[in-house]
Amino acid sequence: MLDDLEGRCACAAVRYRLTSRPMFVHCCHCRDCQRQTGSAFVLNALIETDRVTLLSGNPEPVAVPTDSGRPHAIHRCPSCGVAVWSVYGGVRKLLFVRVGTLDDPGALKPDVHIYVRSKLPWVALPEGTPSFEAYYDSRKLWPPASLERRRAIFGETA
Numbered sequence: 454m455l456d457d458l459e460g461r462c463a464c465a466a467v468r469y470r471l472t473s474r475p476m477f478v479h480c481c482h483c484r485d486c487q488r489q490t491g492s493a494f495v496l497n498a499l500i501e502t503d504r505v506t507l508l509s510g511n512p513e514p515v516a517v518p519t520d521s522g523r524p525h526a527i528h529r530c531p532s533c534g535v536a537v538w539s540v541y542g543g544v545r546k547l548l549f550v551r552v553g554t555l556d557d558p559g560a561l562k563p564d565v566h567i568y569v570r571s572k573l574p575w576v577a578l579p580e581g582t583p584s585f586e587a588y589y590d591s592r593k594l595w596p597p598a599s600l601e602r603r604r605a606i607f608g609e610t611a
């Protein structure tokens with residue numbers, strides 16, 4: 454598709470394409486994300502793994518400790534070490550793609566701000582975008598088409 458989004462790591466060994474828009478985009482202000490990125494927050498595009506086409510390279514999963522104890526693997530370029538996406542909770546059908554690695558990172562904007570309880574004080578949140586002290590209920594926030602896609606991954610009970 455013409456508007457397919459593509460991205461890469463710093464050295465360009467890893468290149469990928471998103472074959473559709475993501476289901477939802479998180480801006481996460483939690484301490485884990487701040488530490489892992491060395492920045493104020495992370496931008497994650499939530500998308501089905503089978504909608505991410507690897508054009509080159511092979512990101513390697515690196516397990517990181519979490520407060521919750523649930524597994525979190527950050528997938529990094531083996532050459533330059535840049536993180537291109539994460540797998541949370543061992544759910545391999547779902548990727549959290551780092552929006553800043555897109556060729557056009559402005560193409561996706563956050564649908565929600567989460568864990569704003571640890572937001573850095575100088576970060577001003579935009580009017581009109583929902584924000585939560587911690588996590589949120591996706592059933593109340595995601596558009597129906599995205600919830601449908603989510604159910605295809607997690608099953609009807611999710």
Ligand SMILES: [Zn+2]
Nearest residue numbers: 462464530533
């Ligand atoms: Zn690289």
Ligand SMILES: [Zn+2]
Nearest residue numbers: 481482483486
């Ligand atoms: Zn986070």
